Amino acid sequence: MTPATLPTIAITLGEPAGIGVDIVLMLARENFPLRLVVIGSIDLLRQRATLLGIKVELIAVTLQDIIPPHCPNQLFVINIPLNAEVTPGVLNPANAEYVLNTLRAAAIVAVHGLFDAIVTAPVHKGIINAAGVSFSGHTEFFAALTNTPQVVMMLATGKLSVALVTTHVPLAQVSALITPARLESVIRVLYTDLQRKFALNAPRILVCGLNPHAGENGHLGREEMEVIIPVLEKCRAEGMVLIGPVAADTAFTDASLTGIDAVLAMYHDQGLIPLKQRGFGEAVNITLGLPIIRTSVDHGTALELAGTGQAKPNSLRAALHSAATMVLRQQQKETRHAMDTM
Ligand SMILES: NC(=O)C1=CN([C@@H]2O[C@H](COP(=O)(O)OP(=O)(O)OC[C@H]3O[C@@H](n4cnc5c(N)ncnc54)[C@H](O)[C@@H]3O)[C@@H](O)[C@H]2O)C=CC1
Numbered sequence: 001m002t003p004a005t006l007p008t009i010a011i012t013l014g015e016p017a018g019i020g021v022d023i024v025l026m027l028a029r030e031n032f033p034l035r036l037v038v039i040g041s042i043d044l045l046r047q048r049a050t051l052l053g054i055k056v057e058l059i060a061v062t063l064q065d066i067i068p069p070h071c072p073n074q075l076f077v078i079n080i081p082l083n084a085e086v087t088p089g090v091l092n093p094a095n096a097e098y099v100l101n102t103l104r105a106a107a108i109v110a111v112h113g114l115f116d117a118i119v120t121a122p123v124h125k126g127i128i129n130a131a132g133v134s135f136s137g138h139t140e141f142f143a144a145l146t147n148t149p150q151v152v153m154m155l156a157t158g159k160l161s162v163a164l165v166t167t168h169v170p171l172a173q174v175s176a177l178i179t180p181a182r183l184e185s186v187i188r189v190l191y192t193d194l195q196r197k198f199a200l201n202a203p204r205i206l207v208c209g210l211n212p213h214a215g216e217n218g219h220l221g222r223e224e225m226e227v228i229i230p231v232l233e234k235c236r237a238e239g240m241v242l243i244g245p246v247a248a249d250t251a252f253t254d255a256s257l258t259g260i261d262a263v264l265a266m267y268h269d270q271g272l273i274p275l276k277q278r279g280f281g282e283a284v285n286i287t288l289g290l291p292i293i294r295t296s297v298d299h300g301t302a303l304e305l306a307g308t309g310q311a312k313p314n315s316l317r318a319a320l321h322s323a324a325t326m327v328l329r330q331q332q333k334e335t336r337h338a339m340d341t342m
């Protein structure tokens with residue numbers, strides 16, 4: 001990779017009272033072949049760096065600037081001003097708009113192709129809602145900003161990738177949300193992006209049932225018979241390899257996962273408990289279906305660790321690596337396509 005082809009990646013700092021700022025500063029000390037631009041408050045970075053004893057040169061840039069390859073202990077920053085002073089660990093609804101502004105800026109630069117990908121540090125969904133803005137997550141926020149009708153949340157660690165049919169919704173609403181239309185479009189996005197972004201020609205997807213024992217032939221719930229099985233049959237008829245619906249309680253055993261590229265879980269905790277059990281702190285959250293590349297950490301704001309130096313940057317490092325890999329894969333595909341059409 002020559003410096004000219006190094007991906008440019010934007011990182012948003014997330015909730016200012018959380019560990020997002022800390023782990024970005026920690027990662028800045030490392031060496032990696034990328035161009036990095038932080039989107040967030042330069043004052044906040046300066047204050048937290050002092051608190052953590054991290055020596056870092058912070059350089060304010062604009063969208064017109066060319067970003068050089070990353071050098072350890074240096075960060076280029078698109079400054080988004082805070083609305084209020086920040087005390088690590090203490091949430092303040094006054095800064096919710098600041099957080100949303102960082103996400104809006106990141107989406108704009110990615111959609112317009114100024115940067116190749118977005119990596120997000122964690123936000124606090126509760127405080128944004130407390131500030132009066134209905135917000136269920138980056139996934140849904142970026143879907144709305146980019147007018148994307150169907151996005152899919154997928155977390156990956158090592159060989160396990162888990163995608164979700166429903167994301168941040170109350171458990172009581174899950175069954176009603178598992179409609180044939182939604183399930184089919186989630187499967188199509190997952191299948192297409194496993195091919196496009198992960199270079200899997202014929203992905204093998206293991207689909208969980210919703211009910212205990214995948215409904216036990218309708219005796220323990222009817223969603224499998226009425227929704228899941230018909231949709232899987234329709235998609236299989238097009239050649240997709242879809243295994244299931246399988247009982248979710250044994251879907252994540254090593255035997256069950258052999259030869260599987262991704263598991264499709266029906267709801268958040270069905271998929272993310274086993275995923276985080278395997279690799280919490282090392283996994284990556286990827287939004288499939290977006291017109292931009294977006295990855296994130298697998299953890300939250302960990303308010304109690306902010307400013308202590310105890311937060312680990314491993315998941316953020318993995319999220320950067322994963323975004324860069326997807327960018328390079330896309331660049332190679334575009335180059336091949338250009339050569340084919342010459
Ligand atoms: N990508 C995102 O924006 C995400 C945001 N969240 C938000 O974060 C907030 C807090 O969520 P919680 O359920 O408490 O989860 P959490 O992930 O913040 O904390 C769970 C446990 O893991 C520890 N932990 C988390 N990240 C760590 C790190 N990098 N290094 C060392 N230890 C770490 C925490 O100290 C805590 O004990 C919520 O508002 C939630 O919505 C949660 C997950 C992802």
Ligand SMILES: NCC(=O)COP(=O)(O)O
Nearest residue numbers: 136137138139140285296
């Ligand atoms: N459980 C994953 C999570 O909360 C992160 O969601 P998002 O902010 O990436 O949509």
